[in-house]
Amino acid sequence: MIDVGVRQRRTQVGIVGSGPAGLLLARLLDRAGIDCVVLEQRDRGYVEARIRAGVLEQGTVNTLRAADVSDRLESAGLSHNGINLSLNGERRHIDLKALTGGKVVTVYGQTEVTRDLIAANLSAGVDILFEATDVDAQNLDTDQPTLTYTHAGQHYHLTCDFVAGCDGYHGVCRTCIPSGKINEYERAYPFA
Ligand SMILES: Cc1cc2nc3c(=O)[nH]c(=O)nc-3n(C[C@H](O)[C@H](O)[C@H](O)COP(=O)(O)OP(=O)(O)OC[C@H]3O[C@@H](n4cnc5c(N)ncnc54)[C@H](O)[C@@H]3O)c2cc1C
Numbered sequence: 001m002i003d004v005g006v007r008q009r010r011t012q013v014g015i016v017g018s019g020p021a022g023l024l025l026a027r028l029l030d031r032a033g034i035d036c037v038v039l040e041q042r043d044r045g046y047v048e049a050r051i052r053a054g055v056l057e058q059g060t061v062n063t064l065r066a067a068d069v070s071d072r073l074e075s076a077g078l079s080h081n082g083i084n085l086s087l088n089g090e091r092r093h094i095d096l097k098a099l100t101g102g103k104v105v106t107v108y109g110q111t112e113v114t115r116d117l118i119a120a121n122l123s124a125g126v127d128i129l130f131e132a133t134d135v136d137a138q139n140l141d142t143d144q145p146t147l148t149y150t151h152a153g154q155h156y157h158l159t160c161d162f163v164a165g166c167d168g169y170h171g172v173c174r175t176c177i178p179s180g181k182i183n184e185y186e187r188a189y190p191f192a
Helices: 020-031 043-048 058-066 069-074 111-122
Strands: 005-010 015-016 034-039 078-080 083-087 090-094 105-107 127-129 133-138 146-151 153-159 162-165
Touching: 015 020, 015 146, 020 034, 020 111, 034 146, 043 111, 058 069, 058 078, 069 111, 111 127
Parallel strands: 005 153, 015 034, 015 162, 034 127
Antiparallel strands: 078 105, 083 090, 133 146, 146 153
């Protein structure tokens, strides 16, 4: 049963979405002493089992290390120093590590990254609300943006200093940003 009253909450940063972006942001903010709340529409099991990325670039690995969530990554991740390109019966090795001054690609599933980040955030006391539904963002162009949502049958009104829309291209936050306030950045390479 839903309690018709709306409960008021307050946080510094309201984060929508517990994918890698939202979870890593929450981790970095928490370590910087900044209070945040993560709202995720799916349940924890679904988020932790969602198959997506399989390889991590060096910058991602460095960031996970800096956020102190890399223990399992260090022990279970597979380092790839290069690739082989085959053309017209000839195989050529591309030594990525030598060509980039030591950068490698690490094979470590996004499911594992997600599990590591959820565990680290929860054990640090970060508030991740799974199965938060009807998430909506208001007043995004003011200094008191708000998130409204339903959790465990209760409606909430979360006042924030900042809202971080980490809910992906098809999420709700993008549609809440006032028109003319979105800058899109894209780099198109002349090859594929
Ligand atoms: C098949 C596949 C393979 C890939 N392989 C690689 C790879 O090898 N290497 C690599 O670096 N990248 C890869 N990617 C890309 C990588 O998966 C994405 O860049 C990454 O998932 C983006 O993370 P994110 O947190 O921004 O968004 P997402 O992972 O999409 O997370 C968004 C979160 O927001 C939640 N959400 C959405 N709407 C709402 C709402 N209304 N209310 C509350 N919560 C909401 C979603 O449930 C989700 O948990 C791959 C992607 C796919 C699909």
